[in-house]
Amino acid sequence: MNPHLFTGFIGLSVAMLSIGAVGVLVRRNPLVVFMSIELMLNAANLALVTYGRFTHTMDGQVFALVVIAVAASEVVVGLALITGVFRRGRRLDLDDLSELRE
Amino acid sequence: MTIGSTFATVGAAVVLGLPLAGFLVISLGGRRLPRAVVRWLGPGVVLAAFACVLVLLAATLLRPAADRSVTVMLWQWLQLGVPKVHGVPGALGFNADFSVTIDPLALVMAAIITGVGGLIHVYSVGYMAEDQGFNRFFAYMNLFVTSMLVLVLSANLVFLVIGWSMVAFASYALIAFWYERPTAVAAGRKAYITQVIGDLGLVLAAFLIFVSLRGPTGALLHTVSLPTIFANVGPGPHFHNGLGGSGSGLVTLVGVLLFLGAAAKSAQWPLHTWLPDAMEGPTPVSALIHAATMVTAGVYLVVRFHPVFQQAPIAAGLVAVVGIGTAWMAGVIGCTQHDIKRVIAYSTMSQIGLMIFAAGIGAYSAAIFHLFTHAFFKALLFLAAGNVIHAVHDEQDLRQLGGLRRRMRLTYPAFLIGALALSGIPIFAGWFSKEELLGSGLVLGPVTPWLWVIGVSINALTSFYIFRVVWTAFHGAPRSEPAEAAREAPKVMTIPVLILAGLATVAGFLEVNFAGWHPLNLFQAFLQPVVGVVRAHAAAGADAAALVAGTLLSVFGLGVAWLVYGRRLIPADLVSRRLPWLYQLSFRKFYWDETYEVVFARPVLRLAEGLTRVVEPNVFDGVVRGVRDAIGALAQDFRSFQTGYFREYATVFFAFAALALLFLGLRIA
Numbered sequence: 001m002n003p004h005l006f007t008g009f010i011g012l013s014v015a016m017l018s019i020g021a022v023g024v025l026v027r028r029n030p031l032v033v034f035m036s037i038e039l040m041l042n043a044a045n046l047a048l049v050t051y052g053r054f055t056h057t058m059d060g061q062v063f064a065l066v067v068i069a070v071a072a073s074e075v076v077v078g079l080a081l082i083t084g085v086f087r088r089g090r091r092l093d094l095d096d097l098s099e100l101r102e
Numbered sequence: 103m104t105i106g107s108t109f110a111t112v113g114a115a116v117v118l119g120l121p122l123a124g125f126l127v128i129s130l131g132g133r134r135l136p137r138a139v140v141r142w143l144g145p146g147v148v149l150a151a152f153a154c155v156l157v158l159l160a161a162t163l164l165r166p167a168a169d170r171s172v173t174v175m176l177w178q179w180l181q182l183g184v185p186k187v188h189g190v191p192g193a194l195g196f197n198a199d200f201s202v203t204i205d206p207l208a209l210v211m212a213a214i215i216t217g218v219g220g221l222i223h224v225y226s227v228g229y230m231a232e233d234q235g236f237n238r239f240f241a242y243m244n245l246f247v248t249s250m251l252v253l254v255l256s257a258n259l260v261f262l263v264i265g266w267s268m269v270a271f272a273s274y275a276l277i278a279f280w281y282e283r284p285t286a287v288a289a290g291r292k293a294y295i296t297q298v299i300g301d302l303g304l305v306l307a308a309f310l311i312f313v314s315l316r317g318p319t320g321a322l323l324h325t326v327s328l329p330t331i332f333a334n335v336g337p338g339p340h341f342h343n344g345l346g347g348s349g350s351g352l353v354t355l356v357g358v359l360l361f362l363g364a365a366a367k368s369a370q371w372p373l374h375t376w377l378p379d380a381m382e383g384p385t386p387v388s389a390l391i392h393a394a395t396m397v398t399a400g401v402y403l404v405v406r407f408h409p410v411f412q413q414a415p416i417a418a419g420l421v422a423v424v425g426i427g428t429a430w431m432a433g434v435i436g437c438t439q440h441d442i443k444r445v446i447a448y449s450t451m452s453q454i455g456l457m458i459f460a461a462g463i464g465a466y467s468a469a470i471f472h473l474f475t476h477a478f479f480k481a482l483l484f485l486a487a488g489n490v491i492h493a494v495h496d497e498q499d500l501r502q503l504g505g506l507r508r509r510m511r512l513t514y515p516a517f518l519i520g521a522l523a524l525s526g527i528p529i530f531a532g533w534f535s536k537e538e539l540l541g542s543g544l545v546l547g548p549v550t551p552w553l554w555v556i557g558v559s560i561n562a563l564t565s566f567y568i569f570r571v572v573w574t575a576f577h578g579a580p581r582s583e584p585a586e587a588a589r590e591a592p593k594v595m596t597i598p599v600l601i602l603a604g605l606a607t608v609a610g611f612l613e614v615n616f617a618g619w620h621p622l623n624l625f626q627a628f629l630q631p632v633v634g635v636v637r638a639h640a641a642a643g644a645d646a647a648a649l650v651a652g653t654l655l656s657v658f659g660l661g662v663a664w665l666v667y668g669r670r671l672i673p674a675d676l677v678s679r680r681l682p683w684l685y686q687l688s689f690r691k692f693y694w695d696e697t698y699e700v701v702f703a704r705p706v707l708r709l710a711e712g713l714t715r716v717v718e719p720n721v722f723d724g725v726v727r728g729v730r731d732a733i734g735a736l737a738q739d740f741r742s743f744q745t746g747y748f749r750e751y752a753t754v755f756f757a758f759a760a761l762a763l764l765f766l767g768l769r770i771a
Contacts, residue, residue: 024752033748061180098746 009050016043028094030082034075041071111174113158114202117212118176118251120147120154124244128237137236144240145223148247152216159209163628170631171205173257173329180260198326203257207632210470211254211402214477218394219247221598225485226386228595229492233384239279243390246272250395254402259308259326266304266363269399270297273391277383289379296376300366304403307359314352328406335409353410357417360407361424368400368454371428375694377451381443385488388443393450393480398473401454404461405470408633412464422462426556429455431692433563437570438688441498442490445571446483449524449564453480456539456557463553465542466633467626472539474625475531475609479523482602483568486517489595490575493588500571505580509588512596514576516603521572523606525565526656533656534610536561537649558652565659573667 016039023036045064052060086092124147128140162170177200202208223243230239249272253265274297278290308326317323317334325331335353364370369377380392391397404411404421411418429452436448453476460469490506490513491498507514523530526537540557580586590596613625666672678685690696 021756025749025756028749094748097748 006050006054010047013043013047013050016040016046030085030092030094030097033094034078034082038071038075041067107172107174109161110158110172110202110204111176113154113161114174114204114255115176116154117151117158117216118202118248118255120151121216121244121247121251123147125241125248128244129241131237133237135237140237140240141227144244145220145227147244148216148223149220151247151251152213152220155209155212155216158204159213162204162206162209167627167631171203173201173203175199175201198258198260200261201257201327202255203328204255205632206628207402207405207470208254210474210629211398212251214398214474215247215250215254215395218477218481218602219243219250219390221601222386222390222394222481222485225389225488225595225598226384228592229386229488230384235279239276239384242272242275242279243386246276246391246396250399253399257328259311259328259331262328263301263305263308266367266399267297267301269367269396270294270301273297273380273396276387276391277380279383279387283382286382289376289382293376293380296366296373300363300373303359303362303366307356307363310352310356310359332407332409336413350413354414354416357407357411357414358420360403360410361417361421364400364403364421364458365424366400367403368397368458369428369451370400370424370455370458371431372694374428374432374451375691375698378439378444378447378691381441381447385443385484385491388447389481389484389488392447393484394477397450397454398457398477401457401461401469401473404458405466405633408461408464408466411462418462418464420462422459422553425455425458425460425462426553427455429453429459429560430556430563433560433567434688435691436567437563438685440500442487442500442503442571442575443484443498445500445567446480446487449483449568450480452560452564453524456536456560459553459557460539460542463542465539467629468535468539468542470629470633471613471625472535475523475535475606478602478609479520479530479532479606482516482599482606483520483524485595485599485602486513486520489513489591489599490517490588492591492595494582494584497582497584500574502582503575503580503585504578504582505576505585506588507576510576510590512590512600516596516599517576518572519603519606521565521568524568525660526561526652527565527660528653529607529610531606531608531610533653534613537652538613540652541648554648558648558655561652561655562659562662565656566663569660569663570667573663577668 020036020038020040020043023039024033027033027036045067048060048064048067050060052058052064082092085097090096124143128135128143131139179200180198223240226239226243230236233239246269249265249268251265252261253269256262256265271294274290274294277293278287280286311331312324312326313322315323315325315331315334323330323334362373366373377392377397381388383391411421432448432451432455436445436452439445439448453472457469457472457476460466460472489510490503493506493510493513494503497503519530523532526533540554540561580588613623662672666674666676687693
């Protein structure tokens with residue numbers, strides 16, 4: 001793979017990861033936080049696939065597939081939690097949902 | 103070099119790209135896209151793709167027969183066959199390119215998909231005109247056409263599987279199209295689950311081929327390219343037997359697994375129960391997916407993989423027996439159903455069974471020829487039935503129809519032509535293809551005469567149940583108010599029906615080869631480079647006898663239907679009074695749904711109930727409670743760290759992750 005292309009992809013991955021991390025930290029809507037986490041996961045995927053391509057091995061791609069599977073199951077659980085909270089009539093605000101400290 | 107690689111590449115890309123573009127534009131446009139655009143765009147892309155298929159077909163026909171197959175690469179997807187960088191050779195050469203094969207078989211399938219599909223798209227503009235989900239409908243339909251084209255054009259196992267599964271998804275989305283109806287959603291789910299069972303078979307077969315196919319030198323090939331696989335499976339010009347040779351356990355297993363996939367797609371026993379339920383979808387969907395294209399994909403798969411089945415006589419025999427058995431069973435069930443669409447659905451299952459039978463005994467060209475004519479007359483029957491349903495405001499029960507002959511002066515003759523073609527009455531398309539198919543059965547079948555006898559007896563069943571529909575729906579007096587007030591459908595719906603009626607009348611003349619008349623085998627000659635000539639001719643006498651017997655049985659079934667439902671000389675409840683068990687067996691669809699309910703659904707539910715009652719509260723909750731208590735006891739000292747604010751936890755987490763990265767970076771530097 002062309003090194004410039006490689007740098008570009010890794011750069012994009014870093015950018016996506018950072019945007020995702022900022023989103024996780026500053027947003028209060030659990031759905032948006034969730035999307036940001038997905039963005040971070042996909043940034044990781046992009047990096048994995050890029051390295052796989054760069055080194056001509058399958059490991060990166062295979063690992064990305066694993067990450068996709070994990071992300072899918074995580075979405076299932078997470079969305080179920082969010083809908084569960086919403087159906088209890090709670091506001092979808094992460095700062096509101098802090099009674100676990102009790 | 104065949105039809106020119108560049109030409110084929112561009113052609114295939116356009117054929118695949120047009121419906122895909124239609125799907126993307128319509129689905130991304132969503133509700134913002136006005137209907138006026140969608141009603142042109144949806145059918146337009148499919149018809150344009152059809153024009154392109156015709157160009158490819160013409161270009162192929164201009165080539166000599168031995169030179170009509172070309173495989174080109176459209177897109178290099180996964181390429182992992184290169185040695186590793188540090189000198190260690192790659193463990194596994196694995197290249198999955200999106201390659202397409204343009205050959206006579208693929209072209210016939212693509213022409214049916216885009217041609218019949220295009221007509222059905224046009225029809226849908228009228229049928230779905232008042233539906234809320236007009237745009238969504240065309241997005242799904244275009245997606246379906248794309249998926250089906252990927253399936254038939256792919257020259258690669260990976261993309262074959264992808265197309266195979268995309269077709270299943272599009273079918274699910276269209277069956278459950280009216281998602282407010284619980285029955286439609288349940289039917290969609292049932293269809294999809296069945297498809298996934300079939301996918302499992304196809305995927306396992308693909309894995310087996312990938313890990314165990316050997317090349318001429320005896321080395322493992324690790325290839326997913328279909329032309330390579332077919333060249334190495336059987337005794338070709340270079341004797342390979344890459345899957346262990348004729349009758350080996352491996353090749354038989356591959357054949358059986360492939361057939362599991364084919365049986366799910368083509369609604370063959372034991373994976374047939376989804377097809378009648380799939381009639382919950384809009385009628386154009388039934389015409390396109392559950393008559394003309396998707397359900398024939400199983401036949402295509404068996405024919406495409408015929409090098410494998412030729413090496414696996416046991417698997418091929420299984421295919422033939424299951425096919426003829428399903429054909430007969432579906433024919434019996436069709437005789438007693440009351441829903442007009444279900445009768446046609448069972449007739450589809452029955453006709454596909456005949457095709458599968460032909461593919462199993464090695465009459466590949468006859469199977470595909472019947473697939474070809476069936477696409478016309480079955481789409482015709484469904485669309486004509488759609489006109490009826492549309493005219494009587496969604497009434498599908500035959501007992502509520504009647505007398506529509508006078509009110510629908512275009513739909514009636516069209517349906518009649520479809521019924522005649524389906525029954526195999528001379529000069530209509532079904533007669534030619536069915537007689538060729540059954541004739542091949544007489545010559546090639548493994549236990550020839552018996553399977554043939556079952557095959558021709560299906561003729562009588564077929565013409566009986568379809569003419570039962572003709573007489574109860576179109577003749578006699580109207581039996582309900584909507585049937586009395588029925589109006590002919592608008593032009594946009596009648597014109598596609600009439601075109602299909604024309605095709606169902608004349609398409610058979612591509613193949614006239616009965617009993618030693620001047621044989622005119624245009625279709626077989628066209629397919630011959632792909633599937634070879636497998637039909638050995640029987641003695642002219644036996645062939646002619648088979649032809650006459652088959653035709654007479656069709657006429658017999660028609661006559662019985664006329665006596666029972668037309669003239670009412672035989673009471674319609676004769677069988678249900680005299681042989682109630684036979685009537686119930688047919689009416690209850692051989693109790694397959696009930697059997698699956700008892701054998702699979704209930705034990706699983708009972709197990710789940712037991713787990714919820716016993717294991718969940720004691721084991722899982724017990725463990726969780728234990729962990730909670732233990733941690734709670736441990737954590738008393740750390741409570742003050744817990745603020746409950748998610749973002750504080752996240753900040754700490756990210757900060758430590760950054761620190762760890764920094765540490766690692768310093769170590770490496």
